[in-house]
Amino acid sequence: MSGWKKLTSIYLIFPLLLTGCWDIKDIQDVNYLTSIGIDYVEGQYVVYGQLLDFSDVAKMESGKPLQPIPVWVGQGMGDTTLSAVNDLYHTSEMRIFYGQIITVVVSENVLKKGLKEIDELRHRYYEMRYTPWFFGTTEPIDQIFAVTPFFNLSPLMSLLHQPQESYKQESVIAPITSREFVSDIHEPGKATLLPSLSISDRHWKKGGDPHSMLEMDGVFVLQDGKYRGRLTRENIPGLRWVEPQTQRSPLILRSGGKPQVALSLENPKVKIIPHVKGKEVTYTVDVKLSGNVSEIIQPMSERLMEEKAAELVQNEIKRTFEKGLEIHSDLLQLEHALYRQKNKDWKKIYAERDFKITTESLQEIKVSVKLNNAGKLKLP
Structure with missing residues (x-):
């Protein structure tokens, strides 16, 4: 075989050795879930999926859209969460992809039913x-998914997908x-607080x-992995x-019900000190702000x-x-502090018994506040 024929044969073989993604799909040929919701109604699971067109989201880079970006919300029902998802597939025209999920929302009914599904x-x-961010709700999940942010911005800019931005401003x-x-939920003695x-x-x-x-109007509380109840924002002012x-976080000082001074307190340093006697x-809770x-x-x-x-x-x-x-919950995480700091004592006292925290368990709350400056305001 002549030299040029050998060279040609080698060039023809090279492409066969190259690897590639033979089944790769274009972005417009896939439905990307950005949020998924789970409810439990009348003995059946209801799964909600929120879809966004990422080509619309990409267009925002060139400026704010004149029209709201459409949000698609799907719903499937079944005896299990998996069968509910399969029900959703019946009307999905393209493959649904789960790798872009940013948020998971569950109803209170699901929390009561259990987390296995x-x-x-x-x-x-x-x-x-x-x-993904994790939330609970008592609202219809499809309505949660349909809420849109200001100025026709992408739904990806909403509290549902970026809760940390609001939290930075008011914690x-x-x-x-x-x-x-x-x-x-797998930590012994810990209260899990689901927004x-x-x-x-x-x-x-x-x-x-x-x-x-x-x-975010409150928290769903699970103690040692078991659902205990929901507390509104007004009932948990000390969590922050x-x-x-x-x-x-803001704090208003009042006298006779009338406001006197508005403060902004920051970066709490928290110590929980267990005192074991037999x-x-x-417990002593020490907070510095x-x-x-x-x-x-x-x-x-x-x-x-x-x-x-x-x-x-x-x-x-x-x-x-x-x-x-x-609601038989330890919102200050007192027992968990004992579990972490004095594990042998925790095993002797708590491991064999149910929830044991009482009003007498909290011996003292120490709080110190240091005001750094008043900005342009003049203090007396």
């Missing part, structure tokens, strides 16, 4: 990650990922008409002061501000603790 769904579809209820949720998502049309208007927006993730345990003065309505010295703020924070923590006890 949620685990089955997550383990069945390997594309699903543990990074009240900490968002949680699926990974954190799964980790917490409750609701729809509100009280705050914003568009062209004079109310515009629905999402908000014992949550290390808190970045800043088979009895009490720093902050700034946001507004002065009635003149007050800096020292008095710090004292009144510390007293108010202390009362909010105690109130939150007591609300948790009403």
